[in-house]
Amino acid sequence: MMIRLLMAALLAGCIAAPGQEKKEAEKLAPYYPTPMVVVERMLKLGELKPGEKMFDLGSGDGRIVIVAAKKFKADATGVEFDDVLHRKSSEEIKRQKLDKTARIIFGDLFEQDYSSADLITVYLLPQSNDKVRPMLEKQLKKGTRIVSHDFEFSDWKPMKVELVEDDGEGRSHTLFLYVR
Numbered sequence: 001m002m003i004r005l006l007m008a009a010l011l012a013g014c015i016a017a018p019g020q021e022k023k024e025a026e027k028l029a030p031y032y033p034t035p036m037v038v039v040e041r042m043l044k045l046g047e048l049k050p051g052e053k054m055f056d057l058g059s060g061d062g063r064i065v066i067v068a069a070k071k072f073k074a075d076a077t078g079v080e081f082d083d084v085l086h087r088k089s090s091e092e093i094k095r096q097k098l099d100k101t102a103r104i105i106f107g108d109l110f111e112q113d114y115s116s117a118d119l120i121t122v123y124l125l126p127q128s129n130d131k132v133r134p135m136l137e138k139q140l141k142k143g144t145r146i147v148s149h150d151f152e153f154s155d156w157k158p159m160k161v162e163l164v165e166d167d168g169e170g171r172s173h174t175l176f177l178y179v180r
């Protein structure tokens with residue numbers, strides 16, 4: 001609960017000021033990494049299979065993309081607009097020699113094409129999920145799975161809800177699986 005409040009508070013100061021001339025990407029969530037045990041559970045819940053295409057919207061340090069490519073043998077793409085996180089995650093992908101099947105796009109997650117996705121993962125805020133939802137409804141092919149960490153998509157009915165009781169640091173996490 002504290003973490004959710006913290007994320008919401010951080011977001012409040014980060015949205016581009018109204019009236020700004022240059023259209024900047026909207027910060028949909030602060031950087032807050034998914035614990036590694038939860039990363040695996042998200043990809044398992046999303047039934048990610050070898051060769052499938054997955055996208056992590058707001059990929060942070062690239063951990064979900066890296067596990068998707070390395071352990072699940074998927075074709076994994078992250079989108080991240082923070083240049084430091086983009087550089088760090090891209091370097092880690094290179095260091096782990098995963099660059100044939102994993103990559104991080106540097107840019108706004110609203111500006112990408114997800115029509116080829118078999119699985120989408122998100123760890124954004126509830127109001128951000130509301131903003132992303134129309135884009136996903138428009139772009140995603142039938143049968144694409146979406147796994148959201150901690151926050152639901154309003155108006156969508158989850159196929160499954162899974163609780164991770166302890167992430168190793170005593171915190172619990174809720175995962176929501178949707179199928180388009």
Ligand SMILES: C[S@@+](CC[C@H](N)C(=O)[O-])C[C@H]1O[C@@H](n2cnc3c(N)ncnc32)[C@H](O)[C@@H]1O
Pocket residue numbers: 025026027028029030031032033034056057058059060061062063064079080081082085107108109110122123124
């Ligand atoms: C809560 S973190 C989640 C990181 C990663 N998905 C994970 O679960 O470990 C949200 C990430 O989204 C990124 N982000 C926020 N708004 C974005 C936007 N409009 N375009 C691209 N990335 C964005 C932030 O920089 C941050 O790294």
